[in-house]
Amino acid sequence: MSDDVTSERISGYIRERFLNGDKKGELEETTPLLEWGVLNSMNTALLLMFIRDELGVVIPPTKINAGNFQDVKSITAMVTDLARQDQATIAAGTE
Amino acid sequence: MNLHQCVIDFAGKEPDRLAVTGPADALTYGVLDERAGVLAWRLRALGVGRGDRVVIWAEKSPDVVAAMQAVLRLGAAYVPADGTNPAARVAGVVRDCSARVVLSTATLLPQLHDHLPEDFLLQDLAEDLDGAPEQINEFVEPDSLAYILYTSGSTGTPKGVSISHRNAWAFVDWAVRVLEPTPADRFANHAPLTFDLSVLDLYAAFAVGASVHLIPAELAYAPTQLVDFLHQSQISIWYSVPSALTLMMRDGGLLERTAPPRLRAVLFAGEPFAIDQVRRLADWTSARLLNLYGPTETNVCSFHEVAPADLSRDRPLPIGGTASGARLWAQRPDGMVAGPGEEGELLVEGPTVMLGYWGRGRHDGPYATGDIVRVLPENRFEYVGRRDHMVKVRGHRVELGDVEAALAAHPDVSEAVVVVAGTGMDARLTAFVLPGGDGQPGLLDLKRHLARRLPRYMLVEDVHVVTELPRTRNGKVDRAALAATARQPVTSRPL
Numbered sequence: 001m002s003d004d005v006t007s008e009r010i011s012g013y014i015r016e017r018f019l020n021g022d023k024k025g026e027l028e029e030t031t032p033l034l035e036w037g038v039l040n041s042m043n044t045a046l047l048l049m050f051i052r053d054e055l056g057v058v059i060p061p062t063k064i065n066a067g068n069f070q071d072v073k074s075i076t077a078m079v080t081d082l083a084r085q086d087q088a089t090i091a092a093g094t095e
Numbered sequence: 096m097n098l099h100q101c102v103i104d105f106a107g108k109e110p111d112r113l114a115v116t117g118p119a120d121a122l123t124y125g126v127l128d129e130r131a132g133v134l135a136w137r138l139r140a141l142g143v144g145r146g147d148r149v150v151i152w153a154e155k156s157p158d159v160v161a162a163m164q165a166v167l168r169l170g171a172a173y174v175p176a177d178g179t180n181p182a183a184r185v186a187g188v189v190r191d192c193s194a195r196v197v198l199s200t201a202t203l204l205p206q207l208h209d210h211l212p213e214d215f216l217l218q219d220l221a222e223d224l225d226g227a228p229e230q231i232n233e234f235v236e237p238d239s240l241a242y243i244l245y246t247s248g249s250t251g252t253p254k255g256v257s258i259s260h261r262n263a264w265a266f267v268d269w270a271v272r273v274l275e276p277t278p279a280d281r282f283a284n285h286a287p288l289t290f291d292l293s294v295l296d297l298y299a300a301f302a303v304g305a306s307v308h309l310i311p312a313e314l315a316y317a318p319t320q321l322v323d324f325l326h327q328s329q330i331s332i333w334y335s336v337p338s339a340l341t342l343m344m345r346d347g348g349l350l351e352r353t354a355p356p357r358l359r360a361v362l363f364a365g366e367p368f369a370i371d372q373v374r375r376l377a378d379w380t381s382a383r384l385l386n387l388y389g390p391t392e393t394n395v396c397s398f399h400e401v402a403p404a405d406l407s408r409d410r411p412l413p414i415g416g417t418a419s420g421a422r423l424w425a426q427r428p429d430g431m432v433a434g435p436g437e438e439g440e441l442l443v444e445g446p447t448v449m450l451g452y453w454g455r456g457r458h459d460g461p462y463a464t465g466d467i468v469r470v471l472p473e474n475r476f477e478y479v480g481r482r483d484h485m486v487k488v489r490g491h492r493v494e495l496g497d498v499e500a501a502l503a504a505h506p507d508v509s510e511a512v513v514v515v516a517g518t519g520m521d522a523r524l525t526a527f528v529l530p531g532g533d534g535q536p537g538l539l540d541l542k543r544h545l546a547r548r549l550p551r552y553m554l555v556e557d558v559h560v561v562t563e564l565p566r567t568r569n570g571k572v573d574r575a576a577l578a579a580t581a582r583q584p585v586t587s588r589p590l
Contacts, residue, residue, distance in 0.1 A: 035179075036542040036543050036546045038542060040554065041312070044316065044317065045346065061118075061320040064314055065311070
């Protein structure tokens with residue numbers, strides 16, 4: 001999955017679930033999600049489940065920090081990075 | 096007794112014993128003592144002395160715990176502010192309590208420049224400082240101020256609950272007698288340090304030379320990670336709002352794994368715990384289960400230990416009978432003391448009742464909680480509801496007027512009413528907004544606006560822009576009707 005697709009799926013989920021569809025189209029890649037309370041303690045748990053179930057990426061506890069969840073951009077970067085590591089592990093395992 | 100002598104004592108006797116851990120580091124009593132000592136020395140150089148206030152604005156960490164100890168050793172009081180609070184609100188607290196210094200971290204400190212005078216004293220709490228030439232341990236009176244916890248105020252200004260060493264220690268002492276912790280115990284700290292639940296985690300641990308294990312804010316509601324934490328940190332005494340436990344059971348697979356053998360007490364407070372959840376927890380672990388009750392102003396003043404007979408009830412657990420040496424009674428609307436079976440407002444008198452609200456004079460006499468209770472036999476109580484507009488969101492108390500005032504300050508809002516939809520883990524603040532000015536306020540724009548003024552737990556999740564607000568016959572906003580609307584899901588809710 002490319003960065004753009006991942007970013008769009010994460011944005012789409014946040015718009016639908018946490019922003020009532022974002023009717024005014026306010027969400028941007030750099031909107032500070034934690035700071036503005038779009039992601040709160042409960043929402044973050046839901047987003048983690050979405051990323052696990054729909055994007056197939058499990059985020060380890062050490063990655064769950066304010067820096068990695070501050071906006072769509074940083075979440076996307078973390079998810080693509082973890083997905084890449086997973087693939088590398090699988091590839092190494094099949095050799 | 097005071098809140099800082101224990102660490103000094105254990106550091107002298109057993110310096111290598113573990114005291115506090117965070118995600119990144121772990122401090123022994125010896126190192127905690129040393130860091131507190133060095134920072135106390137620096138604070139003294141900055142002019143902090145007995146009776147002063149020091150605001151500590153940071154994400155929780157072992158260094159923050161050391162900073163709290165440092166402030167206390169000077170005979171001063173600490174005022175915790177969560178690292179996620181906006182700078183403007185923190186500056187408001189700094190001014191309200193006329194703090195002498197703000198202790199914070201390198202990333203947060205610059206944000207205060209726009210809000211405080213240029214020469215205001217700011218100190219990085221993690222700065223690598225030179226050793227202290229001698230130990231600072233000022234004598235404190237039992238009635239000396241130990242800390243101030245700011246809570247939501249109904250008119251839009253936070254209120255500072257002033258707690259003395261005697262107040263706090265009466266609670267800690269009670270907790271130690273009930274839990275009988277030993278140095279081998281490992282306490283979890285789930286609550287933010289601005290929340291009075293954390294007082295038990297930190298000081299009951301330090302009172303006996305046990306260790307406390309901090310859960311960072313980002314992990315506090317991450318279900319599988321919390322369950323992992325419970326097992327990996329070998330927690331023996333857990334204390335949190337019920338919501339966190341419900342989440343761990345529902346989404347974290349808590350009950351699918353064998354209960355950790357060391358877990359021997361699970362404490363919860365801050366909101367009612369659904370009885371079916373308590374039942375599932377009791378089936379899973381043989382640990383003691385304790386429901387604690389008390390507003391910030393009195394700390395824990397009543398408790399109920401879950402017994403087998405409770406599990407067959409269909410109502411929430413009682414808040415129980417007296418804790419921490421408190422005297423409790425319920426007062427009927429006619430001013431008389433309520434008897435068994437009757438309802439009334441719970442009043443509290445005793446050693447844990449606060450000194451007062453900062454800047455508003457000394458509190459005298461019993462504290463009226465604003466909580467309506469039903470009286471049970473043997474002077475025990477059951478929680479019924481509130482008599483005002485204060486609500487709880489995952490244990491955090493929120494004055495709706497505080498949020499409404501912040502919303503109404505937006506140029507595109509002429510009036511706002513906030514209600515709570517859902518209960519327990521699913522509680523969410525929902526705003527109904529009458530537009531004013533030229534434009535229709537956007538959801539994200541309103542969130543940004545609130546985020547500059549309020550702590551995170553007070554930010555609204557949903558906003559309904561409406562053309563009029565429903566009124567009752569006497570012209571007041573019909574909050575019940577709005578709450579019913581708010582319960583209709585805006586988008587489909589997860590399972």
